[in-house]
Structure formats: structure tokens, C-alpha cells
Amino acid sequence: MRPHQPVANTPGANLANLTAHLPTTALRQSVAENFSKTVAELVQLVAIPGIAWDAFDAAQLERSSEAVAALIRSTGLDDVQILRVAKDDGGQGGPAIVARKAAAPGMPTVVLYAHHDVQPPGDSELWNSEPFTAVERDGRLYGRGAADDKAGIMAHVAAFRAITETLGDTFGIGVTFFIEGEEEAGSPTFATFLETHRELLAGDVIVVADSANWQVGVPALTTSLRGLVDGTVEVRVTSHAVHSGMFGGPILDAPTLMARLISTFHDDQGSVAIKGLHHGEAAAVDYEEEAFRADAGVLDGVKLAGMGSITSRLWTQPALSVIGMDIPSVEMSSNTLLASTRAKISLRLAPGQDPASAMEALEKHVVAHAPFGAQVSFTAGEAGQAFATDTHAPAAQAALWALGESWGVSAVETGMGGSIPFIADLKATYPHAQILVTGVEDPDSRAHSANESLHLGDFEKAIVAQTLLLAAINAGALGQPEKSGEPGEQKA
Known part of the structure; x- marks a missing residue:
């Protein structure tokens, strides 16, 4: 309860x-x-x-x-x-x-x-x-x-x-x-x-x-x-895929570089680290951690992300998730350095946040944090108030x-x-x-x-x-x- x-x-x-x-x-x-x-x-x-x-x-x-x-x-x-x-x-x-x-x-x-x-x-x-x-x-x-x-x-x-x-x-x-x-x-x-x-x-x-x-x-x-913006990030490394044994080492594959880029979206506490996003006031009610973990099915040992009350993290703070990624499944994998990969990013917005400015902040962050000089592009998706x-x-x-x-x-x-x-x-x-x-x-x-x-x-x-x-x-x-x-x- x-x-x-x-x-x-x-x-x-x-x-x-x-x-x-x-x-x-x-x-x-x-x-x-x-x-x-x-x-x-x-x-x-x-x-x-x-x-x-x-x-x-x-x-x-x-x-x-x-x-x-x-x-x-x-x-x-x-x-x-x-x-x-x-x-x-x-x-x-x-x-x-x-x-x-x-x-x-x-x-x-x-x-x-x-x-x-x-x-x-x-x-x-x-x-x-x-x-x-x-x-x-x-x-x-x-x-x-x-x-x-x-x-x-x-x-x-x-x-x-x-x-x-x-x-x-x-x-x-x-x-x-x-x-x-x-x-x-x-x-x-x-x-x-x-x-x-x-x-x-x-x-x-x-x-x-x-x-x-x-x-x-x-x-x-x-x-x-919360409002919502989403978009697609693409990371490109080479003009074509190459053999991982022959070329691996000097070159990091596109999924690895995408992972490094994704890691910049949150700080060490798990709060969204994109500059320019609005944070609202704390909610008047709170959600007991034990109840939240049970309702969400959080596994034992997994720490919750972010700072502040759980309800403020849920309702009045931004939240970012990677909801899709183009990468071969384990069953379909091969010893190949992938030339490019894409990820779909979903960003929930605190009440009071302008979706257009949030989309701009997300794109700026993606471009500014291109890992190892990889070619990174951002395609804006949906936006909701x-x-x-x-x-x-x-x-x-x-x-x-x-x-x-x-x-x-x-x-x-x-x-x-x-x-x-x-x-x-x-x-x-x-x-x-x-x-x-x-x-x-x-x-x-x-x-x-x-x-x-x-x-x-x-x-x-x-x-x-x-x-x-x-x-x-x-x-x-x-x-x-x-x-x-x-x-x-x-x-x-």
C-alpha cells in the first residue's frame, strides 16, 4: 500500500x-x-x-x-x-x-x-x-x-x-x-x-x-x-561494415560509440544531464520506495535513478529513455564492425517546459557529445505539451x-x-x-x-x-x- x-x-x-x-x-x-x-x-x-x-x-x-x-x-x-x-x-x-x-x-x-x-x-x-x-x-x-x-x-x-x-x-x-x-x-x-x-x-x-x-x-x-519529445540519433563511423578481426582495435564500432553517447544523457545519480530542461516543484504526495519497486517490478539490487522524491522524479522532472536501437540480435550477430547505428530517444518533459526548446536542447547535446569524432546526426520526431x-x-x-x-x-x-x-x-x-x-x-x-x-x-x-x-x-x-x-x- x-x-x-x-x-x-x-x-x-x-x-x-x-x-x-x-x-x-x-x-x-x-x-x-x-x-x-x-x-x-x-x-x-x-x-x-x-x-x-x-x-x-x-x-x-x-x-x-x-x-x-x-x-x-x-x-x-x-x-x-x-x-x-x-x-x-x-x-x-x-x-x-x-x-x-x-x-x-x-x-x-x-x-x-x-x-x-x-x-x-x-x-x-x-x-x-x-x-x-x-x-x-x-x-x-x-x-x-x-x-x-x-x-x-x-x-x-x-x-x-x-x-x-x-x-x-x-x-x-x-x-x-x-x-x-x-x-x-x-x-x-x-x-x-x-x-x-x-x-x-x-x-x-x-x-x-x-x-x-x-x-x-x-x-x-x-x-x-509530462510533455514529450522524441527523436532519432544516428552514429556513423565508416563508409561500410568491416571485419572485426582485420580492423578491430583502431576503430570502435558504431554501437560502442552509440553507447558512449547514450551514457552522457544522465549524470552519476541517474538524473537527466541535458542542459536547458525545466524541473518543476516537488509533488505534494510521495510514493514509498518499497511500493514503487513492487509496482514497477524493479529487481532486487537495482538502484533507483535521480534525486528528490519519487513522485517528483515521476511527475515534475524530465526523464529520458532509449526506446529502440538498430543493432543485430545476438542470434544474427557476426564478427563485423558496424558502420552505423540508430537509436530512438524519448524525453519526458516537466510541466512548464516548452517542447520546442527541449527538442533544441536534446539536439545540441547529441551533437556536442559526438564520441571519438564520429558523425552524429539527430532527426526530430514527435513533440507534445x-x-x-x-x-x-x-x-x-x-x-x-x-x-x-x-x-x-x-x-x-x-x-x-x-x-x-x-x-x-x-x-x-x-x-x-x-x-x-x-x-x-x-x-x-x-x-x-x-x-x-x-x-x-x-x-x-x-x-x-x-x-x-x-x-x-x-x-x-x-x-x-x-x-x-x-x-x-x-x-x-
Whole structure:
């Protein structure tokens, strides 16, 4: 268990007055009565291997989108569309589902985001059960996408179902479902999709259900995400490969020189040693080392890298990883001095860091540390902005209240070491919208890994929390809309 210091989130007087009159018992009961149906629907979604990568069957991704569209229609919504936009290369982007319930006059709109595509299953021998056959064991549901992010879809669907059944005609806020179909492939058409359907997707609050809770039994609102830049480094030594016995000694091969270059990315403590990168403030909560090592599967004897609290190293400091390298496998190796090699570098950025300046700093470092005069080049890749939530904003306060009310313990305001680059696109397109990053995962969910799973008890609590959030917004937690009527504008 991770010790935590929950950030106090007692609702203000106005929010407390609003929430005191909500039918919380009836809303909880509705979620509970439909929960077995919700899990059964999730099991059906897991069975569809919808993967947005070009190497996989696109027909399965279409099946997935149609299944999600049918689920949303089952809640009573008629305005349900499957939409796509073109990629830069002319191909079609992944199918996204957009469904809308119009807002009553003067009421705000909430956009509910999740994604229906999943990661490839990976090595089947590492799974304890079939990846696309959901299996319940010890209170957890195992299967690819069971947590990331088909449970996010079902949290949206189940919450909408519960609140419409309970509030009926008094449920006046607008709700827009936006279920993406290519998130695990990097959301290549996301910005274009927003531009094309800007008015269709406009809202006052955007709930992104693609993150994690602090631990089983303790909810969290993700209030910061690191940004991201990546690039490819190439080291060239000779014009062609040569025999290691005939030429080895005076010449160091390209992988060896690449290793020397990679070693300059961190100092002796393991902190990123690239000049010009921003470091943020320490987090308000910490992560016990023993728990972190267990959650991450760190082997005995391996020392942790960096300085400061573990949460600051995870959330508010830069982190650099080598995520790929062109080099023959051991089975394919020969006595050859390789002329060149490439490595893919991924650099996570602290909130407050400009991605363009970070990319420039990374390139400068690579060129300045060329080992033994080798020819070194850097090709910039993707770049994504970091994200930070204004936790004093009305929507965030309502979310913190709903999480605490559902779980019965105060929610933790956490950062996330990972990045969700499309959130920067959402913020740029809808600058007045309040973005909330929530989730159903926990430290043992193992998203993207073998034996991905969902804690069913916390899954039900997540649905209750989202139901309560929608009910609070319906009761006026955001205040009154601006008279200008601009999409997404609310008074604080």
C-alpha cells in the first residue's frame, strides 16, 4: 500500500449546498443495479481486437467502433455517428464515435472522452489467459483493453445510463460522447478531427477517462502530465561494415560509440544531464520506495535513478529513455564492425517546459557529445505539451468532491509520468473548456503489458464518481454560462 497525504478538497459553500441536495443514494443504487450488465458489456468489448496499427486487421477496428456505437444507442441516444478524417498520406484515420445529447437552454455541455482501440497483445506466452477473452480472477478482470481504455468507455456509458434513469427530464446538461479509435497509434488525425468537427465536439467540461487512481481503494484526479519529445540519433563511423578481426582495435564500432553517447544523457545519480530542461516543484504526495519497486517490478539490487522524491522524479522532472536501437540480435550477430547505428530517444518533459526548446536542447547535446569524432546526426520526431489542471476551477472541485464521495476517502491530486499529447490539442481548440483527467486503472493494471487487468470494485466506484460529477454539474456546479454563448465558456 502506498502511504499518501490526500490534498484537502472539502467543497466550498456553494458546491456543498448544491451537492447536499443531490439524490446520491438513488444514483448509487442505479449504478449498482446495472453493474453486472456493465461488466458483461465490457467483456464483449474486450473480445474485439481493435488495433489501429497498420499491421493489424482494420476490420476488427471497424467492429469495435460499431459495437461502441450500439452500446451508446442502447442508452437512448439517437444522435450517434462513426466519423473519420483523412491522414496526411491520404489514408483514413481510425473510426471515432461521436454521440450527442443536446443541452437545455442555458445549460452547459460535458464531453466524455475515451478510446476504443487497444495495444497489440504482445507475446501470448506471457499471458495467463487469452488476451481477448476477458477472465475474472480474484476481483479483477483480465484482458487486453479491460482497463485501457474500454473500461473508460463503459464508465461513461454506465454513468450516463444511471443519471438519465434517475433524473429523467431534470437532467438538462448536454453530453457529448467522443470515443477515439486511434489513440494507441499516436492519434495521428486527432488535431484534424478537432478542426473538422470543432462545433460538434465543443463543451464546457471535457472528461478524459484514460488515467489511473492512486491505489486500490484511493481515487485520484490527474492534475499534471509530462510533455514529450522524441527523436532519432544516428552514429556513423565508416563508409561500410568491416571485419572485426582485420580492423578491430583502431576503430570502435558504431554501437560502442552509440553507447558512449547514450551514457552522457544522465549524470552519476541517474538524473537527466541535458542542459536547458525545466524541473518543476516537488509533488505534494510521495510514493514509498518499497511500493514503487513492487509496482514497477524493479529487481532486487537495482538502484533507483535521480534525486528528490519519487513522485517528483515521476511527475515534475524530465526523464529520458532509449526506446529502440538498430543493432543485430545476438542470434544474427557476426564478427563485423558496424558502420552505423540508430537509436530512438524519448524525453519526458516537466510541466512548464516548452517542447520546442527541449527538442533544441536534446539536439545540441547529441551533437556536442559526438564520441571519438564520429558523425552524429539527430532527426526530430514527435513533440507534445505538458498539462496542468487548475484545481481551484469549479469542474475540478466538483470532480474532487465526486471522487471522495464515491470512495469514502479524499481523492489524491496526482501527476502522471506519462504524456497524453492530444490534450494539448483539446486545450488549443477549446481554450475555455475545463479538462479533467480521470481513470479506472491502478498501479497493478499493467496497461500495455501482458495480463492487463481492471479492479472491479474500484471500477464501480469510478462509475459512481462520474455519475455524481454529472449530477453536480447538472445542479449548477459550474455557475452560469457567459452571455456571449461562446462554446465552452463558463463563469468560474
